[in-house]
Amino acid sequence: MEHRVGRTVRRSLASAQRLAEVVRPGDWVGRAVDALPVPQVPVVEPWHVSMAGIAERQVLVPGAVARRLHAFDRFGAVEIGPDTVGFDGEVLDWSRVTRVRTQVGWVTASATALDRSLDAAATTLPRVPGRRWLLERIGEVGVSLFAAAASQDVDDLLAAARIVSDDPAALDTLLRARRVVAAIEYRGTRGARTLVASPSAALLQLSLPTATTAILDTAGRHGVPVLHEPLDEHQAGVLLARGLRWRAAAESVWAASGDEGSTSP
Numbered sequence: 001m002e003h004r005v006g007r008t009v010r011r012s013l014a015s016a017q018r019l020a021e022v023v024r025p026g027d028w029v030g031r032a033v034d035a036l037p038v039p040q041v042p043v044v045e046p047w048h049v050s051m052a053g054i055a056e057r058q059v060l061v062p063g064a065v066a067r068r069l070h071a072f073d074r075f076g077a078v079e080i081g082p083d084t085v086g087f088d089g090e091v092l093d094w095s096r097v098t099r100v101r102t103q104v105g106w107v108t109a110s111a112t113a114l115d116r117s118l119d120a121a122a123t124t125l126p127r128v129p130g131r132r133w134l135l136e137r138i139g140e141v142g143v144s145l146f147a148a149a150a151s152q153d154v155d156d157l158l159a160a161a162r163i164v165s166d167d168p169a170a171l172d173t174l175l176r177a178r179r180v181v182a183a184i185e186y187r188g189t190r191g192a193r194t195l196v197a198s199p200s201a202a203l204l205q206l207s208l209p210t211a212t213t214a215i216l217d218t219a220g221r222h223g224v225p226v227l228h229e230p231l232d233e234h235q236a237g238v239l240l241a242r243g244l245r246w247r248a249a250a251e252s253v254w255a256a257s258g259d260e261g262s263t264s265p
Contacts, residue, residue: 029144032057033207039080039214042221046081049208051200053077054145055137072138075121076200080214085184087201094222096186100215103229105180105206107238109149113199114142142200149206169230179228180205181215 032054039047052072074089084091122135180202184195197205205212219226 027144029054029141030148033145036208038208038210041210041214041217043080043082043214043218046079046084047211047214048077048079049204049211050077051075051138051141051204054141055134072121072134075117075124075138076142076198076204078197078201078204078208078211078215080211080218082218085215085218087184087195087197090195092184092186092195094218094224096188097184097219097222097224098187098192099185100181100219100224100226101183101185101229102179102212102216102226103182104175104231104235105178105202106175107231107235108180108182108197108202109146109199109206110238111146114146114203117199118142142203145203145207149203175231176228177209178206180212182229 035057036049036054037047050073077086077088079086079091083094085094085097086092118139121138180197182197182202186193186195216226
């Protein structure tokens with residue numbers, strides 16, 4: 001069965017008018033993200049961002065509904081502090097962390113992966129009053145962040161493809177600025193464990209790159225090693241194909257708006 005949010009993403013990218021509406025300046029998701037405080041570097045106090053927290057910033061969120069939004073934190077949240085770090089509702093003491101792994105964010109934050117993550121949230125959330133409204137708002141946050149981030153990266157990705165189309169390592173270097181913290185290795189009660197960032201947590205880092213910077217800086221201050229996982233040939237091919245699809249979607253926006261000379265939707 002095709003995932004519901006994925007149908008929304010694909011419709012958004014296929015329809016020029018809808019994509020233009022999703023990423024236009026001044027939409028409520030964009031305003032909410034712009035209003036978010038960013039973590040200080042170096043980090044001096046705990047900082048948290050989540051898909052639910054962004055949705056909560058919509059002025060029309062009913063109070064009773066807002067209290068239920070944080071049930072979604074395990075499907076998309078990033079937390080960083082001087083002594084703690086975590087994703088998706090699971091927070092670790094830095095004293096337990098043994099290594100941080102990064103990768104180019106778009107490896108994790110694909111439309112399909114985001115789709116599955118949000119679909120899992122939809123099947124997990126109890127049937128409470130306001131449930132449908134909650135799902136719609138979380139889905140809208142995901143679609144809007146994905147489309148906005150894609151519109152920023154498409155030209156860079158395609159420019160990189162023209163230069164290093166047959167060299168995944170060189171492509172990885174060019175896209176290193178778009179890396180995110182993808183996994184945190186730590187000591188569990190039963191041995192080594194790994195906390196993997198959800199697609200939504202990766203997307204939040206792409207939208208708020210200072211979060212990644214803060215995690216890596218704090219890791220260094222705690223003497224935690226950082227390993228960057230470079231693109232392999234398959235991942236590079238997937239990213240380049242995705243860039244071409246984004247470009248086609250962007251060109252449909254420009255054609256519909258009559259602004260074919262633009263460099264972004």
